[in-house]
Structures are given as structure tokens and as C-alpha cells.
Amino acid sequence: MKLDILAIGVHPDDVELGCSGTLINEIKRGKKAGIVDLTQGELGTRGNIETRYQEAARSAMIIGVSIRENLKMRDGFFCNDEEHQLKLIRVIRKYQPDIVIGNILHDRHPDHGRAGHLISTSCFLSGLSKVETLDEAGKLQQRWRPAYVLHYLQDWYHEPDLLIDISDVFEQRMESIKAYSTQFHVSSSSDEGPQTYISTPDFLESVISRARMLGKKIGVKFAEGFITEKKIGIRNLDALIQNET
Numbered sequence: 001m002k003l004d005i006l007a008i009g010v011h012p013d014d015v016e017l018g019c020s021g022t023l024i025n026e027i028k029r030g031k032k033a034g035i036v037d038l039t040q041g042e043l044g045t046r047g048n049i050e051t052r053y054q055e056a057a058r059s060a061m062i063i064g065v066s067i068r069e070n071l072k073m074r075d076g077f078f079c080n081d082e083e084h085q086l087k088l089i090r091v092i093r094k095y096q097p098d099i100v101i102g103n104i105l106h107d108r109h110p111d112h113g114r115a116g117h118l119i120s121t122s123c124f125l126s127g128l129s130k131v132e133t134l135d136e137a138g139k140l141q142q143r144w145r146p147a148y149v150l151h152y153l154q155d156w157y158h159e160p161d162l163l164i165d166i167s168d169v170f171e172q173r174m175e176s177i178k179a180y181s182t183q184f185h186v187s188s189s190s191d192e193g194p195q196t197y198i199s200t201p202d203f204l205e206s207v208i209s210r211a212r213m214l215g216k217k218i219g220v221k222f223a224e225g226f227i228t229e230k231k232i233g234i235r236n237l238d239a240l241i242q243n244e245t
Contacts, residue, residue, distance in 0.1 A: 004031040006097035010115035012056040018152030021166030021173035034067035039075035047182030059179035080118040088122040093141040108155040150226040160225030167221040
């Protein structure tokens, strides 16, 4: 299955927090999108591997993605090395996405930045014919390089290169995040288990506040921001969002 967009997150819920609104937008426009989680989030304080899979599947249905895979890299200890690059290259060549959206390149959680660089490196190497990989049937894969690699904002703020209006799908986006009921404060039962940085009510409030702040920059209610690895052009000025005056 060829995908238009492949979103990659090192932990289940990274994609939801970073770019689920954009994915929902594009899926509603008829695009095919998928999610790949690099790890099972097994080092997370709350929940476990089983609950993370259940929550990821529930969220995938809310977003409407065509596929969701987990590469089962070791949470906290994976590397941007040949072994992990080849594992990710196989997935990139399998789905041949035009756009890859992945973790930010530098962040509070060291996994985020390490994953961002792994994604960036793998997307480049995937376009080299002399880097050989085999598919599940043992057949040589064709080289494939996405046209664009975007990195979504995570904990630390980075001034975005690209802002996407998600106002019309914001509630659906928040539902995809709240599908991770062991991780975030979504009800009184969310208080069960040790309190973490992301399990307080304030964390989800900060998620909403950032989307509102990014939206204000382009004159809409809510937006998601991205760092780009190369300049993005438009075909005509009609593609520009017109701010209200």
C-alpha cells in the first residue's frame, strides 16, 4: 500500500500530540496516511505495553489512518545506527510516502531528538540504490526518498517553519490524544498510578494553549507547527491563508 503521508513517532502518542490534526485534515481530503511507532513505550511510568497497544489502536481509528505499525525498537536505548536505519528504511520503502512527518530534532526527552535524527537519516539513505533492503517476501525493495521530511513540535518550543490550520478538526484531534487514558488526565480515574509530567490536567491544557497560540500566528483558531528540512514552495498565492483584518 502506497501512502501519501507517513507519520513516525518514537513513542505511541507522539504522533497524536504532534501532528494528528494535520493527519485528520489530509485524510478528510482523501489522502492515505499511516503511523509507525518506533518503540512500544515500555519505559513509560504509567500503563504497560498491552495498554499502549490498545490505546494506539483506538487512536488510530479516531484519526482514520490506513495502517499503524510498531517497530519494537528498545525504548530509551535505540540508536541512530545502521541496524535501526535499515529497519526504518524497509518501512519507508514499503509504503513509499510522499511526505514523512517525524519527531523533532532536539527536545526535553532525549528519545525525541534521537528519533528525529534517525528518521531524517533513514529518509535520505532510503533514496540510495546501493543501500539494499528486502521486503517481507525476501524481494529486493526499490529505493524511495520522500519529497519532504517535516518535524512536529514537542515539549520544547521551536519557531515553526510551517503552520497548518487544524481548527475544523481540533476536537477530533483531542479525542485521539485522550485515547491514551493511562498517560493523560482524561477523567478522575486518570489519577490512578504515579503522577507524571504528562498526566496532570495542566499538561493537556498546555497542548490546547499551544495549538491556540500557533493558530493566532496565522489568524485561525488552532494550528500545528512543523520544522522543515528544506524550503517549501507554493504554486500560486491562492494557497496562502488570508488572515482576518
